[in-house]
Amino acid sequence: MKRLATICVAAVFTWAGVTGAGYHAEHAHWSYKGKSGPVHWGEIDPRFRLCALGANQSPVDIHRLIEAKLPDPKVYYTGNAQEVVNNGHTIKVSTIGKNEFSIDGIPFDLVQFHFHTPSENTINGQHFPMEAHLVHKSKDGEYLVVAVMFQEGKPNLALSRILADLDPRPGHPKKLKEMFNPGDLFPKKVDYYRYDGSFTTPPCTEGVRWIVLKTPVEASKEQLEQMQKIMGHNNRPTQPLHARVILK
Ligand SMILES: [Zn+2]
Incomplete structure (x- = not known):
């Protein structure tokens, strides 16, 4: 249950993040380090949410x-x-x-x-x-x-x-x-x-x-x-x- 709760909270933050000011769908910038690095990909754009929430991700x-x-x-x-x-x-x-x-x-x-x-x-x-x-x-x-x-x-x-x-x-x-x-x-x-x-x-x-x-x-x-x-x-x-x- 604890794990499930953590995932739900993360999902809420993801959506809150993308509806905030300064979000541009066409120019979602991602990279391999810092604030646009892999651990943040799921928060950058709603289209990227599987990066954070997917259960069958690569690489492995x-x-x-x-x-x-x-x-x-x-x-x-x-x-x-x-x-x-x-x-x-x-x-x-x-x-x-x-x-x-x-x-x-x-x-x-x-x-x-x-x-x-x-x-x-x-x-x-x-x-x-x-x-x-x-x-x-x-x-x-x-x-x-x-x-x-x-x-x-x-x-x-x-x-x-x-x-x-x-x-x-x-x-x-x-x-x-x-x-x-x-x-x-x-x-x-x-x-x-x-x-x-x-x-x-x-x-x-x-x-x-x-x-x-x-x-x-x-x-x-x-x-x-x-x-x-x-x-x-x-x-x-x-x-x-x-x-x-x-x-x-
Ligand atoms: Zn590749």
């Missing part, structure tokens, strides 16, 4: 694993990475052509991919220096995010193409001179963890299928440092699992 720490015979995903990527932008929250790359990832018998089309430093999801409490999110959408508007972890090692070819053309200033998109297949971001082995979660940025929409690839890929120390320098720390802290389990 990958633990509490259940053994399952997870099927091989059907990955059919024939398109290309096209344009890169620092949008002020992340380095985002748009894609063109047919890039399809099928799971549960549903084809999901790749919309964009982007990066977080350090990783958002953690595995047994451990962060990786970087995580890529490949965001897919089905015809019915459902979302699937495929997460790829990066560890320090050999230079990464896909990253070198992104960094070669990226304008680090926020809001300056640039076409990639040398396009590449988004599947180049994947490790050879696509074994994965699976759970149901949310967007890791406002509005923290739930009902998102998460596939976290078990095998990390490599990037050089310089590449990882460059990405981090441009994006800063753009990782939302891990969220409680509540009733969820993670399949492996």
Whole structure:
């Protein structure tokens, strides 16, 4: 009961906050630190309230694993990475052509991919220096995010193409001179963890299928440092699992 009461009070404050003076729906500003940081996202805009109140939020720490015979995903990527932008929250790359990832018998089309430093999801409490999110959408508007972890090692070819053309200033998109297949971001082995979660940025929409690839890929120390320098720390802290389990 005590817990329930706390949640109700938080909800009241959220609504009180957004009806106060100075609230601008079109310019709800969120960030990764201070007064507009992750712990405040739910208070910034009523559309962001799931960030505070949702019970199936991402990222998570990958633990509490259940053994399952997870099927091989059907990955059919024939398109290309096209344009890169620092949008002020992340380095985002748009894609063109047919890039399809099928799971549960549903084809999901790749919309964009982007990066977080350090990783958002953690595995047994451990962060990786970087995580890529490949965001897919089905015809019915459902979302699937495929997460790829990066560890320090050999230079990464896909990253070198992104960094070669990226304008680090926020809001300056640039076409990639040398396009590449988004599947180049994947490790050879696509074994994965699976759970149901949310967007890791406002509005923290739930009902998102998460596939976290078990095998990390490599990037050089310089590449990882460059990405981090441009994006800063753009990782939302891990969220409680509540009733969820993670399949492996
Ligand atoms: Zn992301």
